[in-house]
Every structure is written in C-alpha cells, then in structure tokens.
Amino acid sequence: MTVDNLYNWLMGFFPGITESPILLIIAILVPCLALFLFIALYALVAIYGELKVSSFMQDRVGPMGQGVGLHAGKWGLLQPVADALKLLTKEDLIPEKADKTLFIMAPFMIFIGAFIAFVAIPFGETLIIADLNIGIFYLLAVGSLAVIALILAGWSSNNKWSLYGGMRSAAQIISYEIPAGVSIVIVIMLTGTLNMQDIIKYQDGGLFNWLIFANPFTFIAFFIYFISGIAETNRTPFDIPEAESEIVGGFHTEYSGMRFAFFFLSEYANMFVVSGIASTGFLGGWQSPISGYFNTPSWGVFWMLSKIMFLVFVMMWFRWTFPRLRVDQLMNVCWKVFLPIGLLNIFGVGIWTLIFG
Amino acid sequence: MVKYFQNIWITLTTLLKGMGITLVHMLKIKRDNVTLQYPEEKWPRPERNIGFDHDNYNVIRSRLHVDMDDCIGCLKCERACPVDCIKIDTVKVPSRGEDIKEIGHVGVTSNGTRKAMVVTRFDIDMTECCYCNLCVYPCPEECIYMTGGPNAKKHPIDYEFSEYDRSELVYRFAKQGSKDGIERIMAEQEAED
Amino acid sequence: MGVVHGQEMVLNIGPQHPSTHGVLRLQVKTDGEIISEIKPFIGYLHRCFEKHCENVTYEQVIPFTDRCDYLASMANNFGYVVAMEELMEIKVPERVEYIRVIMAELQRIASHLLALGTFGLDVGAFTPFLYMFRDRERILDMFEMTCGARLLYNYMWVGGLSHDLPIGFVESAFRFLDYFEPKIEEYNNILTYNKIFIERTADVGVMPADVAISYGVSGPNLRGSGVKWDIRKDEPYSIYDRFDFDVPVGIGEKGNLGDCWDRFNVRLTEMGESIKILRQALTQIPKNGDVHQTIPKKIRPPKGSIYKRTETPRGDLGFYIISDGSPIPNRLKMRSPAFTALSVLDEIGRGWMLSDVIAILGSLDIVLGEIDR
8 A cells, every 4th residue: 555655646746657667666665664664663672672571570670770871771771772783793703614605695584584574564544565465365475484594594504503493493383384374264264355454444343343252263263373473483482493491592503793683683573473463363453442432543553553562562471481392292282282273263163154144 | 082172271271370470570570679780789778688787797708808917927827728829928027026117017916916927928819719718717816807797897898809800809918018128127137146 | 105214413412501500511312303312421510629628628628518519508518517527426516406407408498499490491481490599599698697608608617607697597587488488389380380391391201210229319309200218307417307397209290200390399399398397497496505616626537437428409418538537638529419310311311302301401400510529
C-alpha cells in the first residue's frame, strides 16, 4: 500500500509522465530505509527491554547509572547504545581456516530473511509496505530463509561447536515450520484469504471477534503457532542451536563485532515478525479490543505495536524462566505433540464452522 | 492416551507455575532487589544488614598494614606467613631502646618494649597475600593488622587498592633511607671505636 | 536401506568451556550428538597442595585446605582440624564444637545452593541460578561477620577457632533460616518440578548403586543412587551424634533410581536437613566458652599417622597425615570426593547426548580445585 501511495504521490509532481522506473525505485527504497531504521530502533528498545526484564525477574536492577560520565545514563537507558557502539568498534575476526565467502555471507543472509519479512507486516490500515495478496504465505516462506543462513554460519566457521549449532538449527527450524504452518492454515480456513489486511478486517468488532477467541480450536492453534514461532527464532527453551552451556555459542561462536551484531539484530527482528504474524492472525492486528472505540489509524498503529511488544515480552518471559530442551525432546514436542494436535485442530475447526458457523 | 494428555497438562501447569514466580519477582522488584550500585552504594547498607554493628565485627580481612613505630623486628609474622609474602630485614641498633633521629627510628614501642632492631626492610606483597590472617596473631606488639573493622581507629578500612602496575602492590613499610642511614651510623661508630 | 556408518568426531570440551565448572578438559568421542567415550583430563588447576603441605607448619596448612574445595572451605577446614585433633588427642570445648557444626552446615547449604544453581544453568535455566546466588550471599554475609572472609576462611584452627561468634550471630542465623526455609519451595516450583527440567534430568545419567560404590563415589551422589550412607550419621565425628536429622536418599521419583534428578533432589532435601541441624545447634549452643582455650602453643603432634574422614557437601573427604614429631607434616594426603565423582563420568555418561553429558557433569557437582589440589 505504502509503496503504491508513495509512487502515486511522487508521480503527482510529474504530470506528463505515465510510468517511471526511477520513481518506482525511489518509492521502494524510501520505505525500506525507514524500515531499516525502525528495525534498528526496535532492536535497541528490545535489547534494553530484555536487559531489564531479565534483571527484574532475577531480583537485580540491570544496567543503571547515576549522573553522567561512564555510567549508562539514567536507568541505564544508554546501555543498548553502548552495546551497539561496542559491537561496531570491535575487531572483526575471521578465522583463518574459515570459508571466508560463506562466513561473510551468513550474517547478511539471516538479516535479509528477517528484513524482507517486515515488508508484509501490517502496522496499520494503510501502513503496510507491500500489501501482498498472499501476504501470510509470503511470511511463512521467507521465515524459513534463516535456516540457510544458520547452516552457512555453522559450516563456514570451521569450528566443531558451530557445526553442531548449524546442524541442530537445521533440524529444529524445518520441523517447527510445519506446526506453525498448520496453525496458520486455520486462520486461512476461517478468513478465506491470504491477504494480511483482509485477515485483520475479518476480525473487526472487538476483543471477542478476534480469531483466538473464535472457538476453542483457534485458541489452541494460537499457542501452537506462538510456541513454534519461538522455536523458529531460536529462543529459550528452544535455543539449542546456540545453547551456550552446551555448545558454547553454537553457530555464532566464531563471529564477533558487527557480524555478530547482525545475528543478534535478526534474532530480535525475527521475534518481531513472529509476534507480528501471531497478532495479525489471532489477535486482530491493528483492531482495537473495544469495538468502535480507539479505532483511528494512529490508534491502530498503537494497538498493533503494543500487541507485538506484549508477545515479545512473553518470549523474554519464557527465556528467563525455563530450562532448555534437549534435541530429541525438541523433535518429540514438535512431531508428537504439536503436529497431531495441529492437524486435529484443522479438523475441529472444520466441524465447528459446519455446526456453529 | 490418557498419559499423553496428562503429560501435556503437567507440562502446562508446572511451566505456568514457574512463569508465575518470575512474574511476581519482576513486579515486586522494589522489594526484592538485591543489587548494590557499587561505587555509589557500599555494603553494608541498612536493609541488607543482617544484624551486626561495626564495632562487633570481630575481624576484618583487608589490606595488611604495619605501624612501623611499634615494630620490633621479631620476624614472627614473616615465619607465620604460609605464602612468604612478608619480607623483613633488620639491623641491630647501637644502643637498645633509644631513638635514632636521622632515620626516624623510635626506640620504645607504644607497649613500652625497648627495640633492639632497626627494621630496614618490611615489604608485604599484597599480590601474594592470601588474607589468612595468620601473621596478625603472633605479633607481640599488635603492629601488623588488617585495616578497618576492629582496627578502624588505627587505620581506616582499605579494600579498594587496585593499581595499574603489579609492582605498586608491594607495600614497603620500612622508613625510607633507614637502610643506608643505619649502615652509615654503624660505620661511623666503628670508625669512632 | 543400509545403515550409514560415519566417522567418530573427537571433541574437546574445555578447558575453556562455560559448563565444565572450572578448568576441566573432556575429550569426548561423538557420533553426531551421541557420546561414545568421555576422557577427562585434569591438572589445569594443580597447585601441589599435598607436596606444599610438607613444607609448611601444621597451622599453615589450613589456608591451603581452604583453597582445595573453595566452595566449601569451612568443611575442608573442619576435616583437617578433626583429623589433627584426633592425632594430638585434643578435646575441644563444647562451644567450639557447636560453632564448627553451625559453620559446616551453613557451608553445606551454601555449597549445595551453588551446585543446584549451576546445574540449572547447565540445563539452561538462568533465573534459579541467580535466586540461589542471592541466598548464598546471605550465608557468606554471615561468614564475613564471623571471620571477616567471604570465601576462604581459615576459621577453624587445630584445637579451636580463630574467632568467637560475633554478637548477634545466633539471631541473624535464625533470621536467615526463617527467610530461607520457604525459598526451598520456590526452587521446587521454578526448577525441580518444572516439566522441562524433569525431562532433561530424569532417567539421564543413571548411576546404579553398585557402580557408585565400586567407583568410590560418596556424598549426595551416592545417596542419589539410593545408598543410605552419611558419615555424619554412620561414623559420627565432632558432635553430629547429638542431632536429629534424616539422611535423604534418592528413590527414583521421576525416573530411574540414581539419575540426575535424584542427585539434584537429594541436595535440595539435604538443605532442609541442614536447616534442622542448624536449628538444634543454634538453640543448644553453650552461651560461654573460650574458643582459644585448647589451642596448643606449638603444634607438634606425636609420631604416628591418622586417617580421618568427614562429610563435606561433596562427600567423603579424608585426610591422611603422617607425623614425624616435627612441626611440619611428613606426608599429607587428601582423599577428594569430587575426584571419584569425576572418575565415574565415563561410565555413566556413555551413550548419552552431548547435552546430557553436560547435565550429568553438572549433577555430579565437581570442584576442580579439589580434584587437582
């Protein structure tokens, strides 16, 4: 939507022309740049949030500072900035025996996977960079790009720990695609569309019209999707690809400086994407919880962001509460619990809509 | 089949219980916080105090300090040290119990002992010290002690003595120039005799 | 379809690895995630403790025993002084005995807290670790209050103690126990009965009782295998025969007898038992008594030798001292419980996954300072 609007608006300055590839490229680049800045800003906020959430849960106060100088600012607000600066200025090490091309490629690949997913996330009724008619399908597809990058990183580092991390992530992410997809099928079944905006519009009319509350099966489907999403983003309790107490750092053992920062950034970006899909598909996206109130476009952005941030918080909450699963248990949960229940869910939703729908 | 769902149920309930605990801790951080902002706040702090008065603090483990005016050079602390971080050299004084002004030597300790030795070197290497406190007990004049705590009147507490250079952590307590001074005095005396 | 036989990969876990509890190197042979052989390499923390003791006087040995098991220094001091007193036939005053038991049991709680916390960390749970550190800190506060040091105390001396208890110690110890007892329930809720934790630890690294005994494993690891053996109960030293407490053993509640969960749970219940002992000791402790009364002026044990074992948080700690009548030990041998616990790792860790080996290692609660000495 945004690209089309921007393009039309730009075309308005040149009344004579009917078609201009240059203006189209500008119309694409400008929102992408804005999106990049948004992701960077969001990552700073999320890192700060993670620091504070973890420390509060552990009876600490986290980064704090009084006054100026070397402290991390009031309430440690400058801590993520300091972290980012540290990563920027850190020496960029590439192991001698590493496969250099792949080693350099991997962090960019993982970030591209996270970045292009943002394109299809609806922040508001008109605030979506590309309103694809197959939006949700597109998101599921690009979501699995990360696995290639992780295997690349694990393989190219030429480190045994990294190899372990890469192999684990391959098994994990590909498996968890399936329950996630199965849960999204329910959304598509009920709404009858693949378009993100149409899915949200279907959930119009307050809290109880959201898909999560549509029937008991969608309620379960939401949790299956959300937990599978956590597994896809490699967060605890599913962080076996980077499990720092077992395989040191997993796929990013050998990465440092800016390259490591990209892995870090894309982890947080992936969290955002997963939460974005969950809130679009099940929590009504930019719809207000109270029918008829707070429904202006700017409130819409607020609702969407707060739903996403809440889900991101829940992910952090999980991380700082649970131990980590083992590799085979992770697969058990996926194939023996989530998949059968997810398939039953599809059946259940079908029956439910036949009877009550 | 029942076991399958029972398992899922147990998983859900136990995980939610754990999440409840972390949430309560997060929301009540004001009450539960145990962090001290170190350079600004220092332990002990009233709310973390587990009930001792500074004067009742039996002992302290911090930097070793020596009151050189009281040291008689008996080498007891050097012998007691399990890691040999105390190194003492002494020279016999010409006449026992008398001050030697040139090198700042005090003849009589605060306990009234008349000194027979001038301590020309009293080095404590705090990088080697294991803070076992064994050197403090044998001292007959109570002149070697750890700073602060019950000794706070003699020397304020000092546990923050980090340095940029390792050699700065070797504390030299002997009075400066006492080695050369006492040798000169002895040589003069010999020349007189 | 034929079975594909890949090559085994040799993997070095450590010496710089987040969960080897110090500087330990495990050379493991892996087939994918499965471990087929574990070979521990020790000695990265070797400080010649036993040889060093042949060059220092008996009282100077005590600071070195601190540094063996640096997470339970009080218990190490205790073991050494008990052996020395038996050799020299010293009967220490009542108050000293009580203070020693109080300190040893507080140290047991502190050490178990750290063991449980780092075990949680090994399986990925971060928060319980910090909760346990928070409570351990309060015990260290009490140690600091008593002897000034927080980790390496040199508190128990042959024939006595370096200091008497400070004013208000008993009250603050009671305050701590009142604070700490409900916390065990919290640990249970957040970690012990967490389903993910149970999945990770139950049935993993099963150590049958006969294996444990034949390897000489002792302490909570042995009790986790269901053997009711506690030197405090079976061969009482000091005044442990006066107290009423249970010896918790593993019963295979969540899986097989002797798995990681049992070892974890034994430690957790043992903290409760230590609280029982502490409550009794703190109420019975004589009000007066000179803790320096029986400290000999010069420690010169008669010619002879002694082997004395005590129950530290890690198990059966023995001191074998040969005296030739001089103020310096002729020979001093320390039997370390963590060493035997590490030696059983290969036996019980084979065939498990890489993640499990880390969990098993965490459940054995080794301290490298004591293994390498």
